Amino acid sequence: xxxxxxxxxxxxxxxxxxxxxxxxxxxxxxxxxxxxxxxxxxxxxxxxxxxxxxxxxxxxxxxxxxxxxxxxxxxxxxxxxxxxxxxxxxxxxxxxxxxxxxxxxxxxxxxxxxxxxxxxxxxxxxxxxxxxxxxxxxxxxxxxxxxxxxxxxxxxxxxxxxxxxxxxxxxxxxxxxxxxxxxxxxxxxxxxxxxxxxxxxxxxxxxxxxxxxxxxxxxxxxxxxxxx
Numbered sequence: 001x002x003x004x005x006x007x008x009x010x011x012x013x014x015x016x017x018x019x020x021x022x023x024x025x026x027x028x029x030x031x032x033x034x035x036x037x038x039x040x041x042x043x044x045x046x047x048x049x050x051x052x053x054x055x056x057x058x059x060x061x062x063x064x065x066x067x068x069x070x071x072x073x074x075x076x077x078x079x080x081x082x083x084x085x086x087x088x089x090x091x092x093x094x095x096x097x098x099x100x101x102x103x104x105x106x107x108x109x110x111x112x113x114x115x116x117x118x119x120x121x122x123x124x125x126x127x128x129x130x131x132x133x134x135x136x137x138x139x140x141x142x143x144x145x146x147x148x149x150x151x152x153x154x155x156x157x158x159x160x161x162x163x164x165x166x167x168x169x170x171x172x173x174x175x176x177x178x179x180x181x182x183x184x185x186x187x188x189x190x191x192x193x194x195x196x197x198x199x200x201x202x203x204x205x206x207x208x209x210x211x212x213x214x215x216x217x218x219x220x221x222x223x224x225x226x227x228x
Contacts (some may be wrong), residue, residue: 007153010098017093027074046130047072049121073131112140119206136207143211
């Protein structure tokens with residue numbers, strides 16, 4: 001299923017979400033223009049679990065490694081990677097910004113992305129494959145969305161045999177299936193001890209989990225605020 005748009009009203013203009021979309025696009029454009037140096041760019045600004053572990057062990061400077069928790073979110077591994085991420089961010093990020101406010105959304109986005117990187121490190125602390133992409137941060141938005149707007153409808157493009165059709169699917173179903181897929185793929189990646197696909201499944205899981213926790217807190221805080 002490919003999300004096209006969510007069917008839920010919003011109040012604020014989501015200019016932070018638009019800025020994040022633009023920043024990811026500009027960063028990917030820079031990677032394309034400097035294709036000859038693409039590997040070096042990814043290794044310098046991507047998050048590498050082994051480097052973080054070395055910093056934790058006191059064998060490397062912590063500051064530059066911590067910075068990659070942020071810079072890695074704006075790099076991508078190819079056209080399908082960046083287009084897929086930006087599509088999900090466009091569909092689901094707007095209402096999260098509407099709920100959290102502009103600054104709150106930006107902070108949450110960066111924290112979710114960092115949580116995704118750290119989840120990948122926790123599973124594979126000696127990994128040398130750079131983690132890049134906004135997937136962890138976007139997974140955080142998805143996790144919060146499923147808690148805050150479970151009854152919202154998602155307009156999706158759904159394959160039926162050789163045809164594509166538009167369907168309205170409950171957010172809890174769409175995102176629930178997505179979350180289960182990430183978890184199963186993560187478990188399989190451990191069982192197979194393989195990183196051949198180059199997909200940081202646990203970055204998705206870590207961001208999604210943080211988003212769910214954040215969504216629960218947002219609901220609780222919102223209720224208390226209304227009662228006061």
